[in-house]
Amino acid sequence: MRRTAGENQFWYRFLPWIAGAAALFSASAQMFRMLWFDEVLTVDLLMKLPFFRIYFAYEIPNNHIVFTLLEKLWFGAVSSCIGFSYYYFRIIPMLCGAAAIFLLTRLLIHKSGLAAGILIPAVFAVSSVFAVYATAIRGYMTGFLLTVLAMRCAENIIKTARKRDYPFYFLLSVFAVGTTPTNLAALAGIMLYFLPAGMRHGRNGIRKLIFLAVAPVFALMLFYFPIREKFFGCIRLGEGWNSTASAIYTFYTGALFPLAGLLVFCIAGMVYVWWKIPRLRWNCICGLLIVLMPLGAYLVMRVPPFPRVFFPLLAVWLVLAAHALNAFFRLFRNRKTAVWAVFLLQGIFCAVFFQDRAQKAGDFLYGSDGRADDYIAPYYARTSFTPNLLLEYLRRKYRQEGDFRVFAAFNADPPSLFFAGNILDFPEGILLTDTLNRPKTVRLQDYPGPKYLICGSRGELEMMLNRFGFRSAVPEKQFGIQCLYRVEE
Structure with missing residues (x-):
């Protein structure tokens, strides 16, 4: 019909x-x-x-x-x-x-x-x-x-x-x-x-x-x-x-x-x-x-x-x-x-x-x-991309261990971490990164206390270790592409 x-x-x-x-x-x-x-x-x-x-x-x-x-x-x-x-x-x-x-x-x-x-x-x-x-x-x-x-x-x-x-x-x-x-x-x-x-x-x-x-x-x-x-x-x-x-x-x-x-x-x-x-x-x-x-x-x-x-x-x-x-x-x-x-x-x-x-x-x-x-x-766009959970994990560590510094490398998507930090009211001065399209002036090695790196790949981790003069880093937690490493000086 x-x-x-x-x-x-x-x-x-x-x-x-x-x-x-x-x-x-x-x-x-x-x-x-x-x-x-x-x-x-x-x-x-x-x-x-x-x-x-x-x-x-x-x-x-x-x-x-x-x-x-x-x-x-x-x-x-x-x-x-x-x-x-x-x-x-x-x-x-x-x-x-x-x-x-x-x-x-x-x-x-x-x-x-x-x-x-x-x-x-x-x-x-x-x-x-x-x-x-x-x-x-x-x-x-x-x-x-x-x-x-x-x-x-x-x-x-x-x-x-x-x-x-x-x-x-x-x-x-x-x-x-x-x-x-x-x-x-x-x-x-x-x-x-x-x-x-x-x-x-x-x-x-x-x-x-x-x-x-x-x-x-x-x-x-x-x-x-x-x-x-x-x-x-x-x-x-x-x-x-x-x-x-x-x-x-x-x-x-x-x-x-x-x-x-x-x-x-x-x-x-x-x-x-x-x-x-x-x-x-x-x-x-x-x-x-x-x-x-x-x-x-x-x-x-x-x-x-x-x-x-x-x-x-x-x-x-x-x-x-x-x-x-x-x-x-x-x-x-x-x-x-x-x-x-x-x-x-x-x-x-x-x-x-x-x-x-x-x-x-x-x-x-x-x-x-x-x-x-x-x-x-x-x-x-994946469920594994959770910068908010990474910062919540760091905030718990901050309460347990006291003062430390975390540097987010470029391939780890630092803006997403800082935005999540604003939402979660993450303590200021803990999270560090380079300013976009500006000279790299951050010297993580000069800060006292424990230090962490957030990198997007193993190759980027090696670059950060060479840049800051650290001996090695131990993987601690991974949230999608954002992997947290504890630095061994």
């Missing part, structure tokens, strides 16, 4: 809300985890500075200015009414993530049909990758939402002659690059996605494509020109991933992980389009270029960017995946529904299987500590 037009319209309106609710439910599992390095820097910045000074405090790369300003407004509004806890900062990215999934589902249902349009965003929404970024107190999920909005706006520009869409797209570009400059990649992906459609519209379409290409660049120049010296200074710092090969591997395995169960069907759909619909071959080529865009960036850049900076680009990837999956379903258009339903159920089973065992998958792909993982189960 075929559905009526009214029934189809009901599902078109209802399913995006279900997908958005699933996104919120998925993200809630990560809401109460402790803050890690980058999140502490963001919260520390917005707590210390007034609203209008945040823009000028661009001291580290990808400082997520627009997102930080948004969190500052949120903090001011909520804290004036009720008490504010640190995990309230996660509500903004969670809402951005739910809104992005809602809008993306609506977009894809109309562009790729009901089955592919709901399946792709729903599988992504319940993945561990989405949960990690939807609760991160950073601007990546905000950039993801802005990419979805920009894609919708760009479609209006290509298909219609409404002039109001041009300033709106430019404004979205300003917000996107103002969140992170690397969001240029997502905006470039949007232009490539609409390239074949624009070329079919002749000169008028080419002019529209030029606007889509140039607007983000001008937005970047406009936003960062007043702070250009700090902006270029951050670029010269050369912060990034440890190696190009590792960054490429981490990004592509992590980004494709949510769709692992459906990937083979998407590839089959792309092959079908290439061979059976020749007029869409340019769409396939542009889609492949969008997927390979991060690879090109890694190969040409001197310092490989962190894999997470390309997260907003995944919004464009999901659109491509929905098109490919819909094309796969067309293979069975004239056969019984049960034929392709078997493949669909297999894809759902594989996707759920992978998401339910995300940490094991992360261990298999990147190692057991999660340090080389930037998507699936990073160290800070």
